Amino acid sequence: MSSLNxxxxxxxxxxxxxxxxxxxxKARKKGCSKPLTPGAAAGGCAFDGAKIVLQPITDVAxxxxxxxxxxxxxxxNRGTAxxxxxxxxxxxxxxxxxxxxxxxxxxxxxxxxxxxxxxAYAPPAIFVYSTCVTAxxxxxxxxxxxxxxxxxxxxxxxxxxxxFVGSKNLGNKLAGEALLDHVIGTVEPDDAGPYDINILxxxxxxxxxxxxKPLLDRLGIRVRACIPGDARYLDIASAHRARAAMxxxxxxxxNLARKMEERxxxxxxxxxxxxxxxxxxALRQIAGxxxxxxxxxxxxxxxxxxxxxxxAIAWKKLAAYRPRLQGKRVLLNTGGVKSWSLVHALMExxxxxxxxxxxxxxxxxxxxxxxxxxxxxxxxxxxxxxxLYAMLSEHKxxxxxxxxxxxxxxxxxxxxxLDINQERQHPYAGYDGMxxxxxxxxxxxxxxxxxxxxxxxxxxxxPAVKDELPSTKxxxxxxxxxxxxxxxxxxxxxxx
Amino acid sequence: MRKADGRVLSQTKSAxxxxxxxxxxLGAAFAFLGVDGAMPLFHGSQGCTSFALVLFVRHFKExxxxxxxxxxxxxxxxxxxxxxxEAILNLKTRTKPKLIGVCTTALVETxxxxxxxxxxxxxxxxxxxxxxTEVVLANTPDFDGAIEEGWAKAVTSxxxxxxxxxxxxxxxxxxxxKKIAILPGWNLTVADIEHLREMVEAFGLEPVILxxxxxxxxxxxxxxxxxxxxxxxxxxxxxxxxxxxxxxxxGEHMRRPAEVLHRxxxxxxxxxxxxxxxxxxxxxVSLLTVISGAAVPAKVRRRRAQLQDALLDGHFHFGGKxxxxxxxxxxLYQLATFFTGMGSEIAAAVTTTDASKILExxxxxxxxxxxxxxxxxxxxxxxxxxxxxxxxxxxxxxGIPLMRVGFPVFDRLGSQHKLTILYQGTRDLIFEVANIxxxxxxxxxxxxxxxxxxxxxxDELRSSPLARH
Numbered sequence: 001m002s003s004l005n006x007x008x009x010x011x012x013x014x015x016x017x018x019x020x021x022x023x024x025x026k027a028r029k030k031g032c033s034k035p036l037t038p039g040a041a042a043g044g045c046a047f048d049g050a051k052i053v054l055q056p057i058t059d060v061a062x063x064x065x066x067x068x069x070x071x072x073x074x075x076x077n078r079g080t081a082x083x084x085x086x087x088x089x090x091x092x093x094x095x096x097x098x099x100x101x102x103x104x105x106x107x108x109x110x111x112x113x114x115x116x117x118x119x120a121y122a123p124p125a126i127f128v129y130s131t132c133v134t135a136x137x138x139x140x141x142x143x144x145x146x147x148x149x150x151x152x153x154x155x156x157x158x159x160x161x162x163x164f165v166g167s168k169n170l171g172n173k174l175a176g177e178a179l180l181d182h183v184i185g186t187v188e189p190d191d192a193g194p195y196d197i198n199i200l201x202x203x204x205x206x207x208x209x210x211x212x213k214p215l216l217d218r219l220g221i222r223v224r225a226c227i228p229g230d231a232r233y234l235d236i237a238s239a240h241r242a243r244a245a246m247x248x249x250x251x252x253x254x255n256l257a258r259k260m261e262e263r264x265x266x267x268x269x270x271x272x273x274x275x276x277x278x279x280x281x282a283l284r285q286i287a288g289x290x291x292x293x294x295x296x297x298x299x300x301x302x303x304x305x306x307x308x309x310x311x312a313i314a315w316k317k318l319a320a321y322r323p324r325l326q327g328k329r330v331l332l333n334t335g336g337v338k339s340w341s342l343v344h345a346l347m348e349x350x351x352x353x354x355x356x357x358x359x360x361x362x363x364x365x366x367x368x369x370x371x372x373x374x375x376x377x378x379x380x381x382x383x384x385x386x387x388l389y390a391m392l393s394e395h396k397x398x399x400x401x402x403x404x405x406x407x408x409x410x411x412x413x414x415x416x417x418l419d420i421n422q423e424r425q426h427p428y429a430g431y432d433g434m435x436x437x438x439x440x441x442x443x444x445x446x447x448x449x450x451x452x453x454x455x456x457x458x459x460x461x462x463p464a465v466k467d468e469l470p471s472t473k474x475x476x477x478x479x480x481x482x483x484x485x486x487x488x489x490x491x492x493x494x495x496x
Numbered sequence: 497m498r499k500a501d502g503r504v505l506s507q508t509k510s511a512x513x514x515x516x517x518x519x520x521x522l523g524a525a526f527a528f529l530g531v532d533g534a535m536p537l538f539h540g541s542q543g544c545t546s547f548a549l550v551l552f553v554r555h556f557k558e559x560x561x562x563x564x565x566x567x568x569x570x571x572x573x574x575x576x577x578x579x580x581x582e583a584i585l586n587l588k589t590r591t592k593p594k595l596i597g598v599c600t601t602a603l604v605e606t607x608x609x610x611x612x613x614x615x616x617x618x619x620x621x622x623x624x625x626x627x628x629t630e631v632v633l634a635n636t637p638d639f640d641g642a643i644e645e646g647w648a649k650a651v652t653s654x655x656x657x658x659x660x661x662x663x664x665x666x667x668x669x670x671x672x673x674k675k676i677a678i679l680p681g682w683n684l685t686v687a688d689i690e691h692l693r694e695m696v697e698a699f700g701l702e703p704v705i706l707x708x709x710x711x712x713x714x715x716x717x718x719x720x721x722x723x724x725x726x727x728x729x730x731x732x733x734x735x736x737x738x739x740x741x742x743x744x745x746x747g748e749h750m751r752r753p754a755e756v757l758h759r760x761x762x763x764x765x766x767x768x769x770x771x772x773x774x775x776x777x778x779x780x781v782s783l784l785t786v787i788s789g790a791a792v793p794a795k796v797r798r799r800r801a802q803l804q805d806a807l808l809d810g811h812f813h814f815g816g817k818x819x820x821x822x823x824x825x826x827x828l829y830q831l832a833t834f835f836t837g838m839g840s841e842i843a844a845a846v847t848t849t850d851a852s853k854i855l856e857x858x859x860x861x862x863x864x865x866x867x868x869x870x871x872x873x874x875x876x877x878x879x880x881x882x883x884x885x886x887x888x889x890x891x892x893x894x895g896i897p898l899m900r901v902g903f904p905v906f907d908r909l910g911s912q913h914k915l916t917i918l919y920q921g922t923r924d925l926i927f928e929v930a931n932i933x934x935x936x937x938x939x940x941x942x943x944x945x946x947x948x949x950x951x952x953x954x955d956e957l958r959s960s961p962l963a964r965h
Contacts, residue, residue: 036542036566039583040590045543063511067602067639069519073547076886077554077906089889095512095867098640101606113511132541132603133639136572163543164572164603385559389721404550408559412717453717 004135004160011173014255042405045163047131049171050178052078053252054127054159056203056228057236059085061123064093065110065141066131067101070163079424081207083230087123096133106139114148114156124233125155125183135162155233157182169251176256179227179236184260187237189224194295196224197286198245198266201253202273204229208427212273215310215430219302221286227253240264244289246271246282267293273429274437275345276314280307314431318349321438326350328445333357333388333402334420342401342420343372345434351441354397355380389413399445414454416444503862504855513869514886516822517848518903521599522548523646524634525562526682526903528597530707531654532728535561535593539580539611540601542566544638554906556713561724563587567603576604577614584618588629591723594731595658597650598633605637630731632657642848643903644749644824647682651706651753655760658734663762673702674787677740677763679754680705681747683827683902684771686714686912688921692771695781695918698796699788704733704740713912738763742787744780746771746917747826748854769854770830771917772925773837774803780918799919807838810926813933814838820875821845822868822883823902825852830916831882831901832858834925844874846883880932897936899929 044052047070055062055078064071071093082088094100094109114126126148130141141158148156161174197216202209209229216223225231225239240260245268247257257268267289271282287295287303329352332342343353358366358379369379383391385406392400392413400410403421410417418440420428428437525536525548538545545564552560565571565579580598587596600611615633619626634649676696680689689710696703711727718726737743738761745754745767754765766783770776777800785792817840821831825847832842842860850865864870868883872890875881881891884902891898905911914928915921943949 036568037582037586038565038579039537039563039586041542041564041566042546043542044546045541048543048546067519067637068512068515068517068642069521069544069547069602069638072515072517073519073522073551075515076889077550091512091514093512093515094510095515095517096602096639098637101602101639109510113509116509116511132543132567132572133606136603136606163541164567164569166568167542385723386721404553408553408557409721412559412721414717 004162004165007160007174007177008165008170011170011177011255014173015258044168044171045132046161046165046167046171046174047129047163048074049168049173049252050159050161050175051129051171052168052203053172053175053228054178055088056080056082057127057231057233058082058088059124059232061087061090061092061117061121061126062129063110063113063117063126064091064129064131065096065106065113065134065139066093066129067096067133068093070129070131071095078203079206080204080229081210083210085232087121090121092117101133101137104137106134106137107141107144110134110139110141110144111148114144115152118152118154123154125157127157127159127178129159130162132163135160135164155182155186155237172252173255176253180256180259180263183233183236185237185240185264187234189238189241192224192238192241193222194243194293195221195290195299196242197221197290198224198239198242198260199226199229199248200245200257200268201248202226202229206424206427208273208429208433211427211430211433212279215279215283215306216286218306219283219287219299221290221299227256240266242266243293243295244268244286246286248272273433274342276311276318276348276431276434277344279430279434280311283307310431314435317435318438321442322349324442324446325438327352328398328441329354329396330441331355331391331397331400331402333383333400333406342437343369345437346441347372349438353378355391357382385409399441401441414450416447416450418444503860504850505862505864506850507865507867509866509869512867514867514872514889516846516867516871516883516886517642518551519544519548519601519638520636520641520643520646520649521601521634521638522551523641523643523648523682524597524599524636524650525552525646526643526709527647527650527654527707528595528599529560529712529725530709530728531595531597531734532711532725532730533592533594534597534712534725534728535563535587535591535595535723536597536599537563537565537583537587538599538601539565539576539583540567540603541572544601544603551904551906555904556715556912557909558713558715561591572603572607575607576609577617580611580614581618581622584631585622585625588626593629593724595654596629596631597654598631599636599646599650600634601636602638605635605639611635630658640849641851642824643682644747644826645849645851648749648752651679651750652756654706654734655737655753655757658731659737659757659760660735661760662738673700674742675702675704675740676787677737677743677757678703678705679743679745679750679757679765680707681750681826683824683830683916684746685914685916686710687915688771688917690714691915691918691920695796696784698793699784699790701784701788704737705729706734706737709912715912737761742766744768744783748829748852749826769826769857770833772830772834772922774800774807774919774922775837777803777918777922796919799923803919803923806923806926810930811839813930814840814926817841817880817933818843818878819880819882820871820878820896822847822871822881822887824848825854825858827902828863829854829858832860834922835882835929838926838929843878844871846871846874880929897932899932 075091094113128141128145145156145158159178161171224242225235245266247268247270260266269285272278283303287299291297331354355378388409392410392415399416401418401420407417426436426440427433521538528534528536542564549562565583567576571579632653634653636646686709693703706729708729712725740763743754743757743763743765745765748769751767757763758765819835819840820843828847836859845858845860845863846866855863868890881887881896881898885900885905885907887898900908915924
C-alpha cells in the first residue's frame with residue numbers, strides 16, 4: 001500500500017492543475033479532496049472513479065476483485081456507446097465470499113478468474129480493479145497481474161484504486177496513472193501520421209463523440225485514441241504516437257495529459273465540445289497544435305472554412321428556438337467544465353442563467369463563469385437539497401439541468417428537469433449536439449404535463465360545499481368538494 | 497458453502513459473469529426504507545452507499561434517503577467507531593429521523609469491528625441527543641447473502657430493538673379491530689402491499705405491515721422537502737407489534753423475524769412461502785376467515801372467479817413452455833410454482849445464495865447458485881427468460897423475450913405498481929406472460945415444420961416447434 005500512498009501524493013501534486021498551484025505546500029499535501037463528513041457525504045469512491053474512466057474501453061474485460069457490492073450494485077449503468085465490441089458491458093467480478101476472505105483465497109481466486117476470462121472471451125487485455133476489502137486483506141493484485149501476464153500471454157493490468165483512498169476524482173486520476181504505467185506506449189503503431197490526435201476525457205456518452213468525429217474526418221484529422229470513449233485497447237496502447245491532444249473533462253485526466261506531454265512530447269489544450277463557440281475553438285486549437293508540430297499550414301484555412309460553414313447552419317437552426325426560449329430561466333446544477341461552456345452556449349440564444357454550481361470547477365473555470373454571468377451571486381459551491389427544493393418550488397427557475405442525483409428534487413417541485421450527466425439519453429456534443437440540447441430544453445419546458453401536475457385537484461379549488469353530492473347531470477368528471485380547502489404551504493420545510 | 501442436496505448446485509467458477517445479486521446491505525436498507533421517518537446508514541466507504549443509492553434511484557425513480565459513515569483510509573486502519581458516532585449524530589441533527597438503520601458493509605466486517613457494542617456505547621453516551629430516534633443495526637457484510645438476507649436481518653433487528661417484549665393482552669376491546677402483524681418479504685411490490693392491506697381490512701381486521709414500502713416508495717409527490725422517508729410503518733406500531741393476535745409472514749426468509757417476534761411477545765405466526773397461485777391464496781383467505789370469524793366478502797369471491805377465468809383463458813399459452821428463471825430464493829419459488837402451476841416447465845433455475853430451505857421445494861430439476869452468465873448458458877432453447885433488468889443483455893444475445901421481475905428494474909416504468917400476489921396479482925401475471933408469448937410468436941415456416949428435419953433433433957432439446965400461440 002505504500003506505493004499506492006506515494007502515487008496518491010504524487011497525483012495530488014499535479015503541476016498542471018491551476019487550483020493545486022494556488023495552494024501552499026501543506027495544503028497541497030493534504031490533497032484535493034475535502035475530508036468527508038460522516039452522515040452527510042455524497043458521491044462515489046476512488047474505485048468508482050477509476051471504473052468510470054476505464055470501463056468505456058470496449059474490448060477489454062474489466063474484472064472487479066471484490067465482494068459483490070462493488071460490481072454487483074454498479075454494473076451496466078453508464079450510457080457510453082461502442083461502435084463495435086460489447087465485452088465492456090459484460091460484468092466480471094470475483095464475488096468474494098466470507099470463506100474466500102477468511103481463508104485468504106483472494107489471490108488464488110483472482111488468478112483463476114483471469115484464466116477463465118481469457119479462455120472464454122480471449123480479450124486483448126484484462127483490467128483488474130482492487131477494492132476496499134481486497135486491499136485491506138492485503139491481496140497483491142500487481143503481483144497476480146504480473147504473473148498472469150506472463151502465464152497467459154496477454155496484458156493483465158492492475159488498477160489500484162480501492163474505494164477508501166478517496167473520492168471519485170482521485171480514482172479518475174489513478175486510472176490515468178494505470179494507463180501510463182501499463183498501457184500507453186506498449187505498442188508501436190505502423191501508421192502514425194502528422195494528423196494524429198488524442199482526445200482525453202471524452203466518454204462518448206450517448207454516442208455524442210460521433211457528432212464530432214465526422215468534423216475531424218472532414219479535416220483529415222485522425223483520432224489515434226479517444227480515451228476512454230469507444231476506445232479499443234490497441235488504440236490506447238499506441239496513443240503515444242499522436243502529435244497533439246485535447247483534454248475534454250478538465251479535472252479527470254489532467255495528469256494523463258501532462259505526462260504524455262512530458263514523456264512523448266504531445267502538446268495538449270483544454271477544451272470542450274459543448275456549445276457552438278467552444279466546438280469551433282476546439283477545432284481551431286487542434287489544427288493549430290498540429291500545424292505547430294509539422295502539419296501543412298493549409299489545415300488552418302480549411303478548419304476556418306469548416307467552422308464558418310457549420311456555425312452558420314447551427315445558428316440558423318437555433319434561431320428557431322429563440323422566440324420560444326428567450327428570457328427563460330435555467331438553473332445549472334453540475335460540476336466542472338460543463339458549467340462555463342454550457343452557460344455561454346445557452347446565453348447565446350437569450351436564455352437567462354439564474355445559477356450555476358461551481359463545486360468541481362477550478363479557479364480558472366470560476367473566473368470564466370464570472371465573466372460570462374457578470375454576477376458572482378449566481379455561482380454556488382453546492383446547494384442542500386432543501387434549499388434547492390425551495391428555490392425550485394418558488395419558480396425561480398423554469399428548468400433545472402443536472403445529473404440524476406438531484407433529478408427528483410426538481411420533479412417533486414414540479415419543475416422541468418433535463419439530465420446532462422452520464423445517464424442521459426441524448427448526445428449534446430458538437431454543433432448538432434448544441435441544437436439537440438436546446439431542442440430538449442424546449443421540449444421539457446413546454447411539455448403539457450406541467451400545467452396538469454401543478455393544478456390542484458378541482459375539489460381543493462372551491463370553498464367547502466359540504467354534503468353536496470357530485471353532480472351527475474353533466475356526466476363529466478367534475479367532482480365537487482367534500483372537504484375544506486387544504487392548501488399546500490410552500491414554506492413548510494422540514495429540517496435538512 | 498453448504499450443499500443443500502444434490503439438486504442445489506454450488507458455484508464453481510472463480511469469475512462471476514454478470515451478477516444476479518444485489519448486495520446484502522442494500523437489502524437491509526430497502527427494509528428500513530419501509531419505515532416512516534427512516535434514514536438507512538451504510539457503515540463503510542462512501543462508494544458502497546453511492547452505488548446502492550444510484551441503483552435504488554434507477555429502480556424506484558425516487559429520491560432515496562441513504563447515508564454513509566464515509567470510512568476513509570485512516571478509519572479503515574484505526575477503526576470506524578468514531579465515524580459511526582459522527583454519522584449518527586449528524587443525521588440526527590440534520591434530518592431528525594425517527595429511525596436510523598445501520599447496515600454494515602464488507603469493509604467494516606472484514607476489519608472485524610464490533611458494531612453492536614459500538615452502537616450500544618453511542619446510545620448510552622449520547623442518550624440525550626438521540627432521544628426520539630431509534631438506532632438499530634443489521635450486520636450485513638457484502639461477501640455474504642443478498643437482498644433477501646439483508647431485508648430479513650433488518651426486519652429482525654427492528655423487532656429485537658424496538659418491539660416491546662413480553663406477552664400482551666391480545667383480546668381486543670369491544671369495537672376494536674383485531675390486529676394482524678404482517679411481515680412481507682422484499683419481493684412484494686408496492687401494489688402487492690396495498691392490495692394485501694385491503695384484503696385483510698376487507699375481513700374487518702387491522703393489518704400492521706412491517707416493512708411497509710407502499711407508504712414510502714409508491715411515488716407520491718409531497719408538498720414539502722422531506723430528507724427521510726415519508727410514509728411507511730410507524731415506529732410506534734413496531735413497538736406495539738406484540739398486541740397482534742396473529743403474525744403472518746410472507747416468504748421463507750421472513751421465518752426468522754416471525755420467530756423472533758414470537759419469542760419476544762408470544763404472537764403466533766403462520767408462514768406463507770408464496771401468496772401467488774390459487775391454492776396459496778385460498779389458504780390465506782381461509783386463514784383470514786378463521787381469525788376474523790367473518791364470511792369471505794363478495795368482492796373477494798369475485799376476484800377468485802376472475803382468476804379461475806384467467807386460468808382457463810391463459811393456460812393455452814403456458815402449456816409445455818420452457819421457462820428460465822434467475823431470482824432470489826423466495827421469488828424463484830414464487831415464480832417457478834406459478835409457472836409449473838400453469839403447465840410450463842422450469843428449464844433453468846438460478847439463484848443467489850444456498851442458505852434458504854425453500855430451494856429444496858423449487859419445482860426444477862436443479863437449482864444453480866450463480867449469476868446471469870449461468871442463466872444465459874442454461875437458458876438456450878427456453879421460451880422465456882425471467883429475471884431483473886440486467887437480464888436484457890442475455891435476452892438480446894439469445895433472442896428470447898425477457899420478463900422483468902424483482903430488483904433492479906431500471907429500464908421499464910411502474911414495476912412497483914405491478915401486482916403479483918393474491919387472486920388479482922396471479923391473474924395479472926397470467927395476462928402479462930401470455931401477452932409476452934403472443935407478442936413474440938413465430939410464424940410457421942415449412943422448415944420449422946418439416947417432419948424429417950425435426951426428427952434429427954432429440955425431442956427434449958426442441959423448444960415446442962408446434963406451439964405458436
